[in-house]
Amino acid sequence: MSQRVRILTIGTIVFILVSIITTATSLYYYSEYLSVNEKYEEYYLKYISLRGSDIQVSVTIDYRNGTSIINDEVYLFTDANVLDALRVVAKLNATYWESFNSFMVDGINDVFNDFAQNRFWVFAVNGEHALKSANQYILKDGDQVEWTYDQY
Numbered sequence: 001m002s003q004r005v006r007i008l009t010i011g012t013i014v015f016i017l018v019s020i021i022t023t024a025t026s027l028y029y030y031s032e033y034l035s036v037n038e039k040y041e042e043y044y045l046k047y048i049s050l051r052g053s054d055i056q057v058s059v060t061i062d063y064r065n066g067t068s069i070i071n072d073e074v075y076l077f078t079d080a081n082v083l084d085a086l087r088v089v090a091k092l093n094a095t096y097w098e099s100f101n102s103f104m105v106d107g108i109n110d111v112f113n114d115f116a117q118n119r120f121w122v123f124a125v126n127g128e129h130a131l132k133s134a135n136q137y138i139l140k141d142g143d144q145v146e147w148t149y150d151q152y
Contacts, residue, residue, distance in 0.1 A: 054076070054077055054078040054141070055075070055076050055077075055078060055080065055139060055140065055141040055142075055143075056073060056074065056075050056076075056141060056142070057074050057076060057085055057139050057141070057142070057143045057144070057145060058070070058071065058072045058073075058074065058143070058144045058145065059071045059074050059085050059086060059088075059089050059090075059145045059146075059147070060144070060145070060146045060147065061089070061090060061108055061109070061146075061147045062146060062147065062148040062149065063111060063149050064148060064149045064150065064151075065149075069089070069090075069109075071088075071089040074088055074089060076088070076139065079138055080138070080139050081134060081135050081136065081137055081138055081139060082123055082125065082130070082134040082135070082137045082139060082145055083103055083105075083133075083134040083135040084139075085139060085145055086105070086108070086123075086134065086145075086147065090108050090109050091108070091109050091110065092105065092107075092108060093105070093106045093107035093108075093112065094106055100133070101136070102132075102133030102134075102135055102136060103133060103134060103135045104133075105121045105123075105134060105147075106121075107121070108121055108147060108149075111149060117151065118151055118152045119149055119150065119151045119152075120149070120150060120152065121147055121148070121149055121150075122147070122148055122150050123137075123145060123146065123147045123148075124145075124146050124148075125137060125139070125143050125144065125145050125146075126143055126144050127144070127146075
């Protein structure tokens, strides 16, 4: 084997090894980025509202299967609405209806409206069912919001 072939072979092997190491390192740091980004989003959604918060509300999510999640200390800014409060404590899926300027909550924590069973997410504030959509109902300090998965 000539000197030139050996150098090309070694160069190719080094190139392949560097490529493998670079790819592995990139994948490692990308997975770390995703992990940190996920933690940041969790922090942002749950705790950023504490800074400079003006009101404290309670948010309860009742699945109507014996499971309820109660969040007594949800801190929000003035002019926050029911949808803002829900976003702080739960994973939310909603559809915006432009003609009504409102959101319909399609699912909370991966429990979705079931049109076949006539089960839908509805909310009440201080025990009264609201006549506004969740993004239009402005909360006041001390309000108690309850989301229930009711059958109609």
